[in-house]
Amino acid sequence: MIISKKNSLRSVFIGLLLIFFISNVYAENSLKVMLYGDSLMAGYGLPQNENLASELTRNFKGSNPSLTFINASISGNTSKNGLSRVDWSLGDKPNIVILCLGANDMLRGLDPALTNNNLDVIITKFKKNNAIVILAGMLSPESMGPDYQSAFDSIYPELSKKHSLIFMPFLLEGVALEKGLLLADYKHPNAMGIEVIATNLNPYIVEAISRLK
DSSP, rough: OOOHHHHHHHHHHHHHHHOOOHHHHHHHHHHEEEEEEEEEEETTHHHHHHHHHHHHHHHTOOOSOOEEEOOOTTOOOHHHHHHHHHHHHHGGGOOOOEEEHHHHHHHHTTTTTHHHHHHHHHHHHHHHHHEEEEEEOOOOGGGGGGGHHHHTTTTTHHHHHTTTOEEOOOTTTTTTTTTGGGGGSSSSSSSHHHHHHHHHHHHHHHHHHHHHO
16 A cells, blocks of 8 residues: 555644644643642652652542642741742642641741631632632640640631631641651651551542532
């Protein structure tokens, strides 16, 4: 069978059109998921391929729609730091935001009312940009005193209810106090701890995707 040069060029042209079409469909079905927090989500003490964004990428590999995880977490950030950079972060146009800030506020003994206000504004800004927010809570240790503990721990469920968010009560569920899942400082998750956190986050992300649909 002889294929003419004209037919060959036509086949190449059609092939390029198909690639262009498929690429556009893939792009339209791709969602950006932003991790917006502190060292607990940034991957403190871990190589990049073991941080939370990388683990979640592996968990959702081949999913439909495809997900791109953006690591917008910075070690040491307080809720005030998070608020100061939120407008800049909106430039990435995330579809879903996993928000977990406040642990450093608590460690510094900052007024829970300030933390609440900062998180409230951050959530409002993301929602105004049509992002679905997953709020991951933190818990204060008893050593902070019962009054502080009560005021701090109530921040997350109250904000979740106020804004009708997807709520994960505690980011470190099943990881905190488990020495085998923590780095030597017994505060930050190691690679195995990150795997647990990612697994715990999976259903909340699935719910966020369903809300977008």
